[in-house]
Amino acid sequence: MDLQQNKKSENTAPCPFREAMDLISGKWTMSIINNLMTGKMRFKELERSVAGINTRMLVKELKELESKQIICREAFATVPPTVEYSLTEKGKALRPVLIEVQKWALNNPLNQDQL
Amino acid sequence: MDLQQNKKSENTAPCPFREAMDLISGKWTMSIINNLMTGKMRFKELERSVAGINTRMLVKELKELESKQIICREAFATVPPTVEYSLTEKGKALRPVLIEVQKWALNNPLNQDQL
DNA sequence: CAGTATCCGCGCTGATACTG
DNA sequence: CAGTATCAGCGCGGATACTG
Numbered sequence: 001m002d003l004q005q006n007k008k009s010e011n012t013a014p015c016p017f018r019e020a021m022d023l024i025s026g027k028w029t030m031s032i033i034n035n036l037m038t039g040k041m042r043f044k045e046l047e048r049s050v051a052g053i054n055t056r057m058l059v060k061e062l063k064e065l066e067s068k069q070i071i072c073r074e075a076f077a078t079v080p081p082t083v084e085y086s087l088t089e090k091g092k093a094l095r096p097v098l099i100e101v102q103k104w105a106l107n108n109p110l111n112q113d114q115l
Numbered sequence: 116m117d118l119q120q121n122k123k124s125e126n127t128a129p130c131p132f133r134e135a136m137d138l139i140s141g142k143w144t145m146s147i148i149n150n151l152m153t154g155k156m157r158f159k160e161l162e163r164s165v166a167g168i169n170t171r172m173l174v175k176e177l178k179e180l181e182s183k184q185i186i187c188r189e190a191f192a193t194v195p196p197t198v199e200y201s202l203t204e205k206g207k208a209l210r211p212v213l214i215e216v217q218k219w220a221l222n223n224p225l226n227q228d229q230l
Numbered sequence: 231c232a233g234t235a236t237c238c239g240c241g242c243t244g245a246t247a248c249t250g
Numbered sequence: 251c252a253g254t255a256t257c258a259g260c261g262c263g264g265a266t267a268c269t270g
Contacts, residue, residue: 016217016220016221016224016225017149017216017217017220018146019220019225020216020217020219020220020225021145021146021216023225024139024140024216025139025140025141025142026140027140027262027263030136031133031136034132042231042232043231043232043233044231044232047232054263054264054265055232055233055234056233056234056235056263056264056265057262057263057264058233059232059233059234060263068225075232078231079231080231080232080270081231081232081233081270082231082232083231083232083233090223093219093222093223094219096215096218096219097212097215097216097219099215100211100212100214100215101132101135101136101139101212102132102135103211104135104208104209104211104212105131105132105134105135106131107208108205108208109131110131110134110135110138110183142242142243157251157252158251158252158253159251159252162252169243169244169245170252170253170254171243171244171245171253171254171255172242172243172244173253174252174253174254175242175243190252193251194251195250195251195252196250196251196252196253197251197252198251198252198253
């Protein structure tokens with residue numbers, strides 16, 4: 001696979017791996033996806049689950065993930081409003097990635113104080 | 116696994132998954148690692164392989180990866196100097212992650228123009 | 231509840247020049 | 251070749267206030 005070229009707005013077809021990495025590299029992306037692995041969640045629920053994130057960032061991330069068809073947004077015209085987020089099939093397909101990262105993280109601690 | 120808390124300089128033990136993701140999220144990290152999967156490489160060789168990167172960034176990334184024991188740096192007192200970088204076992208252990216990301220990238224294209 | 235709007239710092243990143 | 255040093259910008263991301 002060609003890992004090269006990455007120019008955002010070029011007409012050259014970008015490398016799919018780099019595109020995937022760019023997505024995954026989002027500061028909150030994988031935490032959000034990981035939370036959604038357990039099922040549908042509401043906005044506030046996510047905001048509480050993804051510790052450290054704030055409203056603006058969560059909105060931004062969710063929009064990006066929705067635009068890339070990783071998650072699905074369902075709004076209900078209730079009072080007060082209800083919005084539910086869930087993973088699409090494409091999103092669920094990220095589970096093996098999550099799992100491998102977690103496996104690696106557990107088997108290969110990064111703490112320098114363990115040297 | 117606890118995906119929460121991530122404070123850089125806190126005394127609370129951070130979540131290993133978040134730590135791993137923070138590492139992986141580096142803009143050039145996975146490209147470098149991926150290149151090193153094929154074997155030892157010299158500095159200039161890497162700089163050429165990782166398209167778009169510049170000296171400063173490569174140096175920075177390599178130092179970080181070395182400090183985290185992902186890669187190994189070997190310097191030889193030749194003229195001109197020779198430095199070889201290679202993956203440690205910890206680095207090689209990232210291969211399944213790479214593979215899963217690549218698999219996902221190929222099976223789940225992100226291009227909007229494919230909708 | 232589920233967002234939007236605005237302000238703002240600082241850190242990542244790139245470009246360029248220089249060194250042993 | 252394998253880096254180091256310095257400068258500049260701009261965009262990410264946090265905090266806060268407001269809205270339907």
